[in-house]
Amino acid sequence: MSLASQLVNLLAALLLLIAFAMLAQRRILTLIHLFAWQGAALAASTFIVAYSTGQDHLYFSAVLTVALKVILIPWVLHRLIDRLNIRWDVETLINIPTTMLLGIGLAIFAFALAAPISQMADTLTRSTLGIALASVLLSFLMMIVRRKAVPQVIGFLAMENGLFLAATSATYGMPLVVELGVALDVLVGTFIFGIFFFHIREQFDSLDIRHMEKLKED
């Protein structure tokens, strides 16, 4: 195995570790920091893949990742939680050790699912496909077990990180147009969610999405 491939594996493992840390995290502020670090790990691994395979468009996506997911979106989220004045602890539906055990189960499932696919691939990054799949599933799990709207949105954004890693590991990334489109979508999505937060809170005096289950007037 070449050094580049080992470094990519290490960074992918780091990304998965951060996904687990986000799953276990109780504070929103730390959650945002972890999200930024995950973006940084993703950007670094994309950069290494770009350098070692000579795929020039991956440089762009690495820069895009740093600009959007390490700087802009965490900044927007910071402002959001300042304006909403929510620094309280994240509420979960299931307690954290159980969530972690579920997470291990998902990781095993994802690894088993990805193993035959990555054996057929011959890219430098084939072994990270399972890790990418696992971090997508973990972000799903985070969206399911969190009760408040902000952590759910962070879960959604983290899922995009996982998808990005999957794209890089399976096919050295998507075409540049698609990547630009996805990045823009994520950015716009964050803004729309931000507006939604204010509307939800105005309507229900809380960001607990349980209230949205009783939208019907009875």
Next chain:
Amino acid sequence: MDNAPGFAFQILQSVFVVLAAPLVMGWVNQCRARLQNRAAPSLWLPYYTLAKLFHKDAVIARDASPLFRITPYILFGCMWLAAGIVPVLATGLPFAPAADVIALVGVFALARVFAALAAMDIGTSFGGLGARREMLIGFLAEPAMLMTMFTAAFISGSTQLATIVDTLAHREFAVHPSLAFAGLAFLMVLLAENARIPIDNPATHLELTMIHEAMILEYSARHLALIEWAVAIKLFAYMTIGFALFVPWGIAAAGDWAALPLAFAALAFKLAVAGAGLALIETVLAKMRLLLAPEFLSTAFLLAVLGMLIHFLVSG
């Protein structure tokens, strides 16, 4: 093959570990005192304490059973045995095949069971409380410890600690993401098993928050000295297990006298760094609530399992 040099190394290592363990304890305490802006105690303080305790008369509760009397000797014996198995100075020692990593964890478990039994033997409330807490920590830390060891065992293809060290020290340089995970998990287990902050505070005087200290409240004089000494050896053994798994460079082969000074120097350097690191961790972290300990240890278990999974994923 003549085994005499091997045995000489074995005896040298066993004696060295027992003599050097309090020094490591003193070094950790000194670093911690400096970091906390206190006047640092002497490096030799643990030796003075042991000497003082050995000269006192032992007081034993009236209701104590023989179990209470023999437990300090069992603890000391277990830790000494563990220190003889772990490759501290050299690999390929004659004792090493006696136990692989699984048996090593078993030796630690044996010591823990006796410590807990002796704590409950007297029937004081603090003893029982400490014993239960210790067993809680122990049963959560043990699987994490085993998983950590298995990760290294999978990489080298053997559960013998000596073989693991040989494989890891003499391979070409490679980044193992799985070992990074296992290393983090091992650090967490080390903190929990050796009753350090954030799980337990070794310097506490408040009985209600004690875990390990609550179990040995009833001991005095030579019994207490043996237990304190065993605790120091345990910390030493865990540190050297960590070195063996994650930074095995510089270790000698049994019977190779020429490599011995290098092995001593490497070990001293690693112990100094690890002791300072431990003191740093204990300074920046606060002791966590007992109810959060399962979360801490399940995180360690998770990291260890992840390390193992990633090993399969990346190598397969």
